[in-house]
Amino acid sequence: MRIAQLAPLWKTIPPLKYGGSEMVVSNLTEELTAQGVDVTLFACRGSKTSGKLVEVIEKPMYDLVGGFSWTTIQPYDLLSFDELFKRLDEFDVIHNHMGFHPLVFSRLVNIPIITTLHSSVEPDFPYLAKRFGNNLFVSISNAQRKLAPYLNYIATIYHGIDTSKFSPDYTKDKDYFFFIGSLSRNKGIDLAVKACYELNKKLIIAGEIRESEKDFLEKEVFPFVDGDKIKFISEVDHREKVKLYRGAKALLFPIKWNEAFGLVMPESLACGTPVIAYNNGAIPEVIVNGESGFVVDNFDDFKNGIQMIDQISREKCRETAEERFDIKVMTQNYINLFQKVVSEIGI
DSSP, rough: OOOEEESSSSSSSOOOSSSSHHHHHHHHHHHHHHOOOOEEEEEETOOOSSSSEEEOSSHHHHHHHSSSSSSSSTTTTHHHHHHHHHHHGGEEEEESSSSSGGGGGGGGGHHHHHHHESSSSSSSSHHHHHHHSSSSEESSSSGGGSSSSTEEEEOOOOOOOOOSOOOOOOOOOOOEEEEEEEEOOOTTHHHHHHHHHHHTEEEEEEEEOOOHHHHHHHHHGGOOSSSSSEEOHHHHHOOHHHHHHHHHHOOEEEEEEEEEEEEOHHHHHHEEEEEEESSTHHHHHOOOOOOTTEEEEEHHHHHHHHHHHHGOHHHHHHHHHHHHSSSHHHHHHHHHHHHHHHHHTTT
8 A cells, every 4th residue: 555644744753852643643654664555754854754755844834833823724734735736646545644624625636535633622623624524534532532523433543652662660669750741731730740749749740831831830830840849851852751751650641631642641651650640531541440550530539549559560551552552553453444445445
């Protein structure tokens, strides 16, 4: 098969630091290529792949625009479609990771377009989602489907990571908890900080600060950050991230919203580190309560999970990551889906 991967243009593939969707696109592209699939990645300059790379724009759209913007469709995205149409006869499947707006062109294309949705919120442009809702969609969790139940979902495929790049540490003599991700109200960073503060536990925070969250962070989070017991270290690269996962007693993930997946969870499990998470979104699809961590319903239970975390087997966490969330599992699921769709269409 010949696959076109339409990646988001906001960051490089893979991302230099934070970027869950970009990392998933990279993981899938690399493993598809490793399994002999002919893959062309449409991405911004600076991206790297062992497949074929089409550099759509000269640098990440994040730099060109000056930050993220979800209220408009960026004109740079149109260049991805222009590059795709130049090569349309080279592909059997177009795998779209850019959202709903590429589907405006779906009636002009005689090969299947499969769109994987990466969002944890309702569609930014609901009129596009509803107009093209009969296209082919992949959800990254069953929970994600609740955000737009009217779409034509043909599969749920969980995200995968390259577990070989996350070495586990099974010792339990750890002295800190860990939070990684965007520092936002939805991610529950305030709950993680307050729980560790009240329990006198050490917490290391790594992540991205967005302009829209600064007032919230100044009021609810940073007053507790003392640089010692509770420490913020900004964004980290892959090597430092793995080190922090390995050294943590647990990953804290007290999300307050319908998180569609949460790539940090399998990453943590791959390092042998359990997860304590609020029972929202896809959490119960990823974490087995009492086995790979604790799934809790309220703040008191969250603190109890922190106190009881040594009950969880770190070896079992690693086993779960390998069996359910390895890149090979995700990739095989996509290969099966691509073959099924192409066969049914009769290409």
